Amino acid sequence: MALLELHEVGKAYGGLPAVDGVSLGTGGGEILALVGPNGAGKSTLLKLVVGLERPNRGRVILDGHDITGRPPHLVRRMGVAMVQQTPRSFPTMTVRENVALGALFGRDTPPDTDEALEIADEALAFVGLDDRRHDTVGALNLHQLRFLELARAIAGSPRLLLLDEVMAGLNDAELETSIDIVRAIRDRHDITVVWVEHVMKAVMGLAERVVVLDFGRILAEGSPDQVMRDPAVVEAYLGKEDLGA
């Protein structure tokens, strides 16, 4: 059985569909990239999965359980973590405290505070931020903030990790590190990753399967090479995006 299954999921804002009947499944430690032009509905689709938005139609199934419209904190404790497009960290806490929150509240059986701090240190070492753990969040740059959120997400030991454009605006070296880290997270914890990305170079380097969204619908699906040669995909991107690669 797939870990995550979407059945004809749809969400409209004021009558305009943002996600318009999407069905897809993933699991088994796959790295699935979700691409598409601006406004295609990628972020909305992730929000429907974690419960930040409630779908107008369709079903979201996690590991056989119908979680459609369930509130985010419950979905989180069922093993789904998300890193948003804009960083969502807690400004007056230290890096370590931020990450510890992921362990304290994200898990089904919560650890005590000391254990949570240990888990946080491990997660921070994993993303290479261990030397910044006593800094406040304000001292981090965008790239480090995203890594912080990645660490906070894995501190909650998710089975499914949803990432929304975590590589936007990174330079080449940072991009390489990010790709390695996401792959390492999958390899070590066998986490399934659904990952929204505009940076095609990263998609080609990391994704095992690509789903292309356009106007809230699935336009194409397949291996990165296959999809990028698809004439419909090229058409959808033409004049909207450079394919980057």
Added chain:
Amino acid sequence: MTASILDGIVLGLQFGVLAAGLTLVYGLGGVLNLAYGQIAVVSGLVTLLTMEAGVPAVPAALIGLVAGGALGLIFDLTILQPVYRRHGEARVLLSLLLTLGAAFVIDGYLNWRYPLRGLNLRITGDPLVVFGVRMRMGSVVASGITIVVIGVLYWLFRYTRLGRAIRSVIQDEEGSRLVGIDPQLMMRLILVLSGVLAAIVAITRSMVAPVNVRAGFSLTVLGLIVTVVGGLGSIPGAFLAGLVLGIINSVASSYIGTFLSLIILLVAAAITIVIRPTGLLGVRE
């Protein structure tokens, strides 16, 4: 001078607790509770009636605290439900209107049913000499309780799991949901806590001077002034502002006159807001 500063500190600590209950609810959920003073008064009245039924003062006061918490919970479950469904400014405005309505209803009922009643917890004992000033036993006990309450609040927010959860909701509600925290539940708990704090203010205040059933609105206004000066949503700010305003109030009362003290507090508040629009320790949005 030392005497009125010491009085001011006693008062200021209570101002701080009063404002903390308001500022927490606002910081967490964008809700301004204008019936806050009425919650305090009702808790005081419950304490009074329980004592009149023959229960000793300490258990009666505990029942008063429970009443305050229960009122907070009732607010959360009833009139605040439509408020939670609004966001941003609409939420603040609706909360102002609905809690103001509740305040009028409670005030009206109290004035009809219990006119001229007031809680007065006289604490006997020889005055204590602090920094060469004789302090009444009531003030000493009230301050002691208030300081313990402040310590417990500090411990709660700084070190407990619950405190971390609440701080994270105050800082970023959506972020807190994504780490697995339920903001709705936190809001409910905070309303209970806020009710208990209101009750503590009524009970400790009544050890220094009677708290009568008409005091609701003036307590709310006082709480709001302290909250605004401290910075909406900031707990340390509430306590700092409480101390500053408590001292100003008490010094002004003894040198100028009690009748002007609220005006002087308002002026102090206005000056603070002109100099620092976010209040003493408020965070810029």
